[in-house]
Amino acid sequence: MFQETAVNVTSRSSAIVAVENLVKRFGQFTALNDINLTVAAGEKIVLCGPSGSGKSTLIRCINHIEKHDGGRIVVTGVELTDRMTDINSVRREVGMVFQSFNLFPHLSIVENCMLAPMKVRGLSREEAHERAMGVLRQVRIHDQAGKYPGQLSGGQQQRVAIARALCMQPKIMLFDEPTSALDPEMVKEVLDTMIGLARGGMTMICVTHEMGFAREVADRVVFMDRGTIVEEADPETFFRAARTERAKGFLQQIIH
């Protein structure tokens, strides 16, 4: 339920994402139940948990790809409502990387990166091209700029997807299992790109089971199960001494 009285944003002023009492249902099934999560600017969060625990649904609510059924989501000071202007002003500041890349197959790599800056940010073709090439260089794939997504490896495609999101100069990046669809030898190049991004100070919320990545960059690991946040801790504490049985069981499973 939306609380009509809660007009003022009660979250801390440094919070760039504030999720309060979030509820998401798919028909009878409650995918997210009373989620509270605050992310400070520059913070790196790793969301983990068994499949079906709601972690992907949570980040998909943050840019309103899934519409939430209750509670509040405030991103960069804008509360997500049904109003398209609010939704789009949030989406402009939030980049997203999908498990299955979702590059536009009919556009070349550089065109994939130019489309949204031109259509949404109003950049000229030249400006968008310059920005795209700069970001593609940053993810070390500028030499493939003229190719089409189908001609690239999975790892390369995912780096392009990261570049495409970065070209919008977002304040927050969401990663939805970015390495799960990749062959093992390609995981590293994508993780390295993400680590580079983290070092640059980007606010990141990552759904991933790459625990090495979590150890290296996460400020906080958030463990979810059955639609709720079960445990939150810094990575060292979480991996060494998880408090709940559910988290311990999960960690045991992914280590094997």
Next chain:
Amino acid sequence: MNSLDFSIVAQAWPYLWSGLLFSLALTAAAFVIGMILGTLFALVQHFEVPVAGRLVRAYIALIRSIPLILVLFWFFFLVPIVLGHLSGNGRPVPIGATWTAFITFGLFEAAYYSEIIRVGLRAVNRGQFEACQALALSTFHTYRCVILPQVLRVASPIILSQTIILFQDTSLVYVLSLTDLLGAASKLAQLNGRLVEMYLVVALVYLGVSSAASQCVASLRKRYAMAGAHR
């Protein structure tokens, strides 16, 4: 039986040529009208626009279940009467055979193209829509720049096949006393009594145009099969 005499074809060629040009012009016009309207119809259904969606569905169901020749008749005889009533004085307003042909073929083909595009829209991966949402692209830009280009690519072989059928169907304009390629040949054949030669030559022209287009379809299929081979 007389031996075949193809010299008659050389003399008749200018007339046949003008018939062929009419067939091609009608095909082109019906293609353009049909594709624009068909895309609109498909989008109206895709977005499930309340009343319009149902109307479009009913229109497509109707058009697809009656022969083209009947639609041509309807248009030629009924529309002038309807226009007459609308204009108030009750007298039929003739729209002419050529206009009838262009409008009817355009409207008729729209129903078929619309079905092709509607299916194509459904075939686009959901992830494409989500990527557009995540990039804050407007609905207009999403469809204009991302979704429809992919639909047209995937559907282009079927669209071309449908257009080849359209080209052959243009011969039906003989019921409106218009002279297309087949009409030209059949008039000449009756004049000079060289039915076999005329119909043979016309068949060859149809074969030539259609198989050239089929070659296009085949090469398009090949190209997109390769482009679609990723992942």
